[in-house]
Amino acid sequence: MTPVGPTGRVPVSDPLPSDLAELVGLDRLCFGERAWPARAWWEVLHEPGWQPRVIRTRQVIIGATVLLPAPSVASLASIAVHPAWRQRGLGWALLDDAIRLAGQAGARWLALNVDQGQTVALRMYRKRGFGASLRYVEDGIPRLEMLRRLRRGTLPCYDVRRHG
Ligand SMILES: CC(C)(COP(=O)(O)OP(=O)(O)OC[C@H]1O[C@@H](n2cnc3c(N)ncnc32)[C@H](O)[C@@H]1OP(=O)(O)O)[C@@H](O)C(=O)NCCC(=O)NCCS
Known part of the structure; x- marks a missing residue:
């Protein structure tokens, strides 16, 4: 069963500093060798600027996300769902x-980066209105930066749409 809150929605909440080991473990399970080191998760939980969320x-x-909110372009730095809990919304x-x-x-825009081979995540982002803004290669892996408009306004100053 998918966890649901009183309103029928899946409850998403702020993690606690004591969740560090669990977040590191989930990240390793979902991203393997490319998972963030424990030190990075410690910063996410303790340093200002980061906005982690969990289910x-x-x-x-x-499940967990890490957002970097900003007035112009916010960044979704990480999103992951435990393999045993996928395809349930x-x-x-x-x-x-x-x-x-x-x-x-x-924020006027939400940005994220994804491997071109991560077809599940790519499909999800496209369905929510994200479009490719930059194609690049990192450590030999073809990647995409994607952007979604959150409110009216001009494109971010690093306008790269023409490369998409
Ligand atoms: C990407 C990820 C977060 C999706 O989580 P999830 O809980 O399975 O997603 P949902 O059940 O809410 O499905 C969201 C959408 O993703 C797509 N999707 C999910 N599973 C899919 C699958 N097996 N095949 C194809 N598309 C799939 C669908 O478009 C789905 O929407 P719909 O079924 O309502 O049309 C999860 O697969 C994951 O953690 N992957 C590993 C980490 C990762 O790649 N993160 C993204 C890095 S940029």
Whole structure:
């Protein structure tokens, strides 16, 4: 069963500093060798600027995002759902929560980066209105930067749409 809150929605909440080990574990499970080191997750939990969010079931974290809110272009730095809990709408719950928080922070755009081979994530982003703004290669892996408009306004100053 998918965890649901009183309103029928999947509850997304702020993590606690004590969630560090769980977040590191989920990240390793979802991203393998490309997972962030524990130090990076510690910074996400303790340093200002980062906005991590989690979905729990029975106190266990089964999904997480990391947002970098900003007035012009917010960045979704990470999104992951535990493999055993995928295809139940948790990815949508996390992505929609990030879009809402980025909008609340005053951002006009939400940016993210994704491997071109991550077809599941790519499909999800395209369905929510993200478009490719930059194609590049990192560590030999073809990647995309994607942008979604959150409110009316001009394109970000690093206008790269013509490369998409
Ligand atoms: C991407 C990810 C977060 C999606 O989580 P999820 O909980 O399975 O997503 P949802 O069930 O909410 O589905 C969201 C959409 O993703 C797409 N999707 C999910 N699973 C899919 C699959 N197996 N095949 C094709 N598309 C799929 C669909 O478009 C789906 O929308 P729809 O079924 O309502 O039309 C999850 O697969 C994951 O953690 N992957 C590993 C980490 C990762 O790649 N993160 C993104 C890095 S940029």
